[in-house]
Amino acid sequence: MNIIILGYGKMGKIIGEIAETRGHSILAKIDENNRETLNDLDLSKVDVAIEFSQPEAAVTNITWCLENGIPIVSGTTGWLEHKPNIEKLAIEKGTPFFYASNFSIGVNVFFKVNQYLAKLMGETAGYQVEIEEIHHTAKKDAPSGTAITLAEGILEAQSGLKGWYLSGEAPENGQKLPIISKRIDPAPGTHIIRYQSEIDDIEISHTAHSRQGFALGAVLVAEWIPGKSGVLNMNDFLSF
């Protein structure tokens, strides 16, 4: 497969290595300094774009792919207020658009466990729930996209909670779910869900040991996406 990488930073570089190991060719490695080289590319040769850039760059990158009929796999976080417009464009253009806040298979198992636990806890009185996420200090957005997906899973199951808030930025409110964001090097990504009561605590966590799992997941999705259409996510890709 011929791949272009939009966002050639920490993630883009590992994605490139994994893709080449799996026999793919990388036609372009784009970062903020060489975007104009896209103009020299024969777009008819591109099978898929993988986009891991920055919150402020993601919408331009994804729109460019959709306008040019290039299937796009994006993992950039922190731009989701624009996602409805992007989804509309993907449908208009008939070009597949795949987004995941986290491409790691382990985290996607964790998402399911979170949903199941949230359902049980929704039927159990006396517990306060919170999410904690820990990432490296270069991370630009807070809370993490993964923490937001976890929060959405809890909010869906627990009707008593009315949204989430970033702990420290809003007054504590028993009706909202707090997300605590910590920035500690070199943490590639840790997420903890905590239910606390006077009697006991229940805690589940996922800890990434490196960026390898995120990058491999993105390459596996890129291999799967050609020939698909519409707006896609990990639930379409995974069999559980």
Ligand SMILES: NC(=O)C1=CN([C@@H]2O[C@H](COP(=O)(O)OP(=O)(O)OC[C@H]3O[C@@H](n4cnc5c(N)ncnc54)[C@H](O)[C@@H]3O)[C@@H](O)[C@H]2O)C=CC1
């Ligand atoms: N969904 C997932 O599984 C994961 C998502 N991420 C997200 O991926 C994004 C990238 O993460 P890292 O690689 O750690 O960041 P990074 O800061 O190491 O790399 C970002 C790259 O984007 C480039 N860039 C900036 N503007 C650009 C533009 N207009 N066009 C193309 N490239 C541009 C920068 O030059 C840099 O090379 C972040 O939003 C992060 O939260 C990170 C890990 C896993």
Ligand SMILES: O=C(O)C1=N[C@H](C(=O)O)C[C@H](O)C1
């Ligand atoms: O920026 C990161 O590094 C990560 N970002 C994603 C997020 O915001 O959830 C996924 C992963 O946790 C690493």
